[in-house]
Amino acid sequence: MKFLDQARVYVRSGDGGAGCVSFRREKFIEFGGPDGGDGGRGGDVVAECVEGLNTLIDYRYQQHFKAKTGGHGMGKNRAGGRGADAVLKAPVGTQIFEGDEETLIADLTEVGQRVVICKGGNGGFGNAHFTTSTNRAPRRANPGQPGEERTIVLRLKLIADAGLIGLPNAGKSTFLATVSAAKPKIADYPFTTLHPGLGVVRSDDREFVLADIPGLIEGAHEGHGLGDRFLGHIERCRALLHLVDATGEHAGKDYKIVRGELAAYGAGLTEKPEILALSKIDAVDSDHLKKQRERLKRAVSSAGPESGRHTGPMLISSASGAGVREALRALYETIEAQKALERAPEEARPWSP
Template structure:
């Protein structure tokens, strides 16, 4: 299945049904009077967060969604039926924007959440509704109200515990394939990963979700390479695992390039907790490795995230995904940060006051 994380669709709610003009006419009933029923309400357009979806690919083949028109009122005080809703089933982490791409309508982050995008039109009143003490036989009824219509943008931001970031060909896909059952495309050329991928990682009988984000290059925030649009998926990640290629020319400069793109993107990405690891250490000699580690340490001190007062930056980890060296230590450190973040999130939830 192809990964699709953004799409534009047209939605329209149903019109309300028209009211009815009718009179009761039966044998031996002298004063039948008006008995026109009201029209039914039009169907809404509703977005619902459901389980089992991880892409917006369904909206690639259908871009128009319309609620049903409400039923018209009828004689004998019969009201029209309400129109059926048009339900948009979306995965967790879907954001719904206005056509301008900036005005947020809804953010669906949990299964079962629903948001009404367009409300259906109200049904019109039948002539029974207009009966008064002086007007005993009204011959008027209302037409139903029209539904709403709009063009919206659906944008998916993957919900993961940790995200892999780094330059192209830094070993992110290889790392994900090593630590999880995911099978991303792996090749010896840059930009192998064209779409974000997810994998479930198990470490010490604990599990967390790891996201593989396509590589960044200098100027990605200006559209160079694949751009920085995929960084939206990192916004929901609690921890970043920053991989730096040890076989590159200068590990410190490579680290600063990615940090610069995170800062240029904004939304707090450059402030997230970060674990830095030097990859492909099996492909270089010990002297080069020592030199690259020293360069990376200096870069972390100057361009790394701001740490609490008194806390020193962590030394970069040294890993080889193919040889399995240092991978377990990296996962344990990532899990430790994820666990701490989860406990802090639970502590921030206001607890109900206990009363006897």
């Protein structure tokens, strides 16, 4: 199934039904009077968060959603029926924006959450509604109010406990395939991963969700490579696992490139707890590994305190399994620490500049 994380959709709520002009006509009833019913309310456009979905692929094939018009009023004081709603089903983590892609309408974070995007128009009054002491036979009725219409943008941000970041071919997909049942595409060329992926990691009888995003290159925030649009999928992560390829030319420079793109993207990504690891250590000799680790340490120390909280650098190899369990334990402990911090009262949280 193709992954789609953004869609532009046109929605329109239903018009209200028109009121009815009618008079009671029955044998032996000389002055029946008006009996026109009111029109029904038009259907709403509703966004609903459901389970079982992890992509917006449905909106690739349908971009127009219209709710039903309310039923018209009828004689004998019969009101029109309410129009059926148009329901937009979306996965957990979907954000709904106005057409300008900046004004947030709703953020669907829990299964069952429902948000009305466009309200249906009210139904019109029938002529029975306008009866007064001086106007016993009104011959007027209101038309239904028109519904609302707008263009919205759906943007999916995967909800995961931890996220994998790094340059292309840093070993992120291999790591995800090693520690979970996910089956991402793995190859020896850059940008093998074209779409974000999720995997459930089980370590020491404990589980958490790990997200893998396509690799970043220098200038990604300006649209180079695959750009930085996929960084939105790790905005909700509580911790980051930053993999740096030990077989690369300079581990310190590779680290600074990715950190620079996180800073350019913003959204607090540089402030998240980060576990730093040199990957593919089985593919280099001990001297080169030692040199790369020293370069990485210097790069982290030169970044200063504004670079966030770091753990490591650790040494891992997805192929041989070296250091993988330790990295998962560090991730889980960091995630639990963040959860505890979120649950703590505001006044009990430690002060930080």
